[in-house]
Amino acid sequence: MSATAALALAGCAPSTTGGGEDADASAGGSAGADTARVGIIYSETGPLAAYGEQYRAGLEAGIEHATGGTGEVDGTTIEVEYRDDAGSSDTAVAVAKDLIGQDYRILGGTVASGIAVAMAEQAAQNEVLYIAGPAATDAITGVNDYTFRSGRQSFQDVATAGAMLEDRSGKVVVFTQDNAFGQGNLAAVEAVLGSEGAEVASVLVPEDATEFTGFARQVVDEDPDLVFVAWAGATAGNMWQSLSQQDVFDSAPVVTGLADSATYAAYGSAGEQISFLSHYFPSAPDNEVNQALVDSVTEAGGTPDLFTVDGFVAGQMIVQAVAEGGDDIDAMIEALEGWEFDGPKGRTTIRASDHALVQDMFTARLVQEGETWTPEVIDTYPAEQVAPPEASGE
Template sequence: MRQTRLAVGLAMSAALLTTATACGSPQQAATGGDGASSAPVKVGLVYSKSGPLASYGKEYLEGFKAGLDYATKGSNKVGKRTVEVTEVDDAGDPAKAVAGAKDLIGKGHKIIAGSTASGVAVQVSALAEQNKVLFVSGPAATDAVTGAGKYTFRSGRQTWQDIRTAAASLGDVKGKKVTVFAQDSAFGQANVAAVKSVLGGAGATADEIMVPASTSDFTPFATKAHDAKPDLLFVAWAGTTAQAMWTALGQQGVFDVTTVVTGLDIAATWPTYGPVAGKISFLSHYFAGAGGTEAEKAMTDRVTKAGGTVDLFTVDGFTAAQMIVHAAGSTNGAAGDDADAMVKSLEGWSFDGAKGKLTVRAEDHALLQPMFNAKLTGGATPRAELVKKLEPEAVAPPVATKK
């Protein structure tokens, strides 16, 4: 695994960083006459400004800016300290992310956030743990972030919550047959493993239909899905062949024999579902209007005023800013230099987010949150509509084993 190959290098680099940042005067904050720090609270955002997940990164950044304005009541200050945000583009590359995070830590940043990609989140988490800095991961969904260590938190959902949301249409999954229809890739295999772990562990029978990445004719695979007649067909797909794949499932009558569930992606992808859009049951982390909360309204107003559009991962940035402002403000801003104090303030904290009530579980830092079932309507210009809101406890992952 990539993490294993980098472990020695990370440990050596982290040790050097820890020594450097412990040396004193260059990194010490200035203090005011009352003893409170007047130096800025330094926040480093390491995220995908470019690369394959750049659209996700853009949403995250817009949400973060809105959340910072909301959480500081427009002041951009925690106590008497200004929040200073530095952006680093990792382009979805773990090596670039680690290099960028090392540089920020070396310059005195005690708070790192972002991580659009799961591979990035795992590597930056290891670095944060070694250097004892607060890390709030972003849209990265890997379950590995939960329970990764004392200093690692997340502002988005995780794969376990996705899968439980997908299964909501089945009710009790015990004895039910679930088939994963996925690309034969790391992404597809990860989804197969997650379904077998989450739903298989709850008593379902789980299998898979894996489609080679080079496939252009999806008819044989769609036919196989039709003939299997599972109780639930979970589709895990990404990329330019999505429209052809959905067309084939429709043509082979798959929607007539089973419930088809997939994740609701960003709004720009909705037209690719074509004429079958209204037949798909969508699991949703978030879409504009899903929360129905005052915080969501505040987020939407700020993002729109700034020229942005609220979408899938806007909420992750907004939530991250809320968490960081709370953590840094736990001792009138002084905690912005004290990672242990920030950790203590976040563990067990419940707050009103854009999605609804959110809780940072103390035991493993999972973010307990509502999830949504949705449908698309509107034909050529699809609109997302809420079918059901799942409360946090209904989709809460099991407590992760401490690493």
């Protein structure tokens, strides 16, 4: 989103400030009783910066929608401070401690699973509300009373993939990055498909790898009946090209999550061979809230995408917490636990027992129109059908 668009949106939704020592004094120190300060820690820079931009655009649209364009709840202004985690857990934790030291009682954000785990720990230690962003790791569901999520989790991805398969037996190879996100997906495949009789193997790729030929060959050598790919970041294009060159698509059906729109062309001819599970794309849901998301982000000069919805839902959750809880953390938690609301994906529930976000999921295909690839919904899987099992908690 351009700077001009960001300023235009800020004028009709929440007041916003940038990070760093030169930020306006109103973003730190004491605040009046009529201001609810929210610290958003997300990837403004780093390998997942594109996801961070989507999340921020959605967050601003969500607060705008939930407050009727005022940026206020019963006279209380929601003031958002944005800080960059640069894709680093250490940076995120340092920023979180700084904001908590300035008496910020609501924190949100991060697109990286490893960072979300670290942020959840800070939330519990300091007794502040934390609403994670697109980070998909199952580990933060039920981790503590203070941590919620505004996006889906890995189990929901895998449950959707499992719902697409008629035969759950055979050998499933998980091809993913060797990080919290990838390990979470592997664990989810083992939990969902492994429990139903599938043999689960894995090819874990170092997160900093840029050459994937050897790893793709390992997939073929495993002689799979199904390949489940979980991938995030800018190397997706090279990765898919390597899978195609090493004939992975000839060895077994390939299932993966539909990533953001920047990746559609990167699938190349393989796009027609992949079965996609989908968390969100702008034309998937058909309801008034989703239309509000699309209209708001578009009018601000942005483009709705995969993780815009997670920001939007975070905005709705922040407004609900402030509206019902004021500045009392326990009351905020109570306001969110068990809350059912209309989100961009339809009826959405925050499960009271472990804070899982129970929501619909989709399957999709990519259709080529000239030089453009466009996703189309195949099926919508109801929220309860793909809901994760209840986490045991601490």
